[in-house]
Amino acid sequence: MSDGLINAPVSAVFGAVAVAGMAAAMAGARRDLDDRTAPMAGLVAAFVFATQMLNFPILPGVSGHLLGGALAAILVGPWVGALCVGIVLVVQALVFADGGLTALGANITNMALIGVCAGYGVAVLLRRLARRNRPGLLAVCFVAAFVNTVVASGGFILQFALGGDPAFSLGAVAGSVLGLHCLIGIGEGLITALTVGAVASVRPDLVHLLRGTARPLELRTVPAAPKEA
């Protein structure tokens, strides 16, 4: 979001929320980062940046783009995932003048904190399904990403309720923001399922959500596998 939509005090509050959240994510991220996952996480952040540039049409005259919280959290875990999305938002705001500077805290809160929590929460709840087989994994990615988008847009509604221009009806704003983000969530779900599915088909060991699986997804690597009926 741009500057000026949310008043200064509320922007400052969410700036503090964002700083606290990013600090917590840094502390939590150490556990999930090693020589293999650290470069993977850097690439996930770069991929989220790239994919956020790809606005896709959702209605005539209206576009949407990936937020990336569920995508990042499923691939590299929630702490690292939150940092990935947060870094993307900082780069966008500071280098590309995309997303206001005073609104940066609110944007990080919505997309990097709320979106990641919601998306990863759904993914963890459905983890058994994700680990069962490929369609299960793709379905979980889709649902987690859809929820991530819609709940993250709810963050904006909360901020608008607290610090937006009271001349505008909150109900009308909430209705159009949520409605449009349900449509964007479908695109987010498809991109997330496609991306995680692609990574899982070559390197399931690099998908955080699948880690710790006793038997990873069986993939074409074994020419003849008599061990399974």
Add this chain to the structure above:
Amino acid sequence: MSTEVRRNRRLGLFFTGFALVALVIAGALSYFADSDPDGLDTATLEGCEVVETDGGEELVGDCIARNAGEHDLADSPLADYSVGGDDRFTGVAGVIGVLATLLVAGGLFWLLRRRGDQPGD
């Protein structure tokens, strides 16, 4: 060649491929992105009409987006994913963005990573 070396090589290959995908998306596919306002912008533009003027776009009517200020860094060289305001270089801006993000995020994650005690998976 040891399995360790082979494993590292395969991982390096995967990372290279992943980086290339991101670069192609930002450098080439970005030209095909829909330029219509996104969901949030659309919601905040409700009630307004965007009118093209000599000085750029102007909002006429009553909408939330009229409260939005211009970006403090709107004059920066890569503002709005252009290079010096030229949209023909969106792909260049995108590639710079991917590399900058990779550098910042990859650098931070490399510094934060656990050293020595590698997990046995």
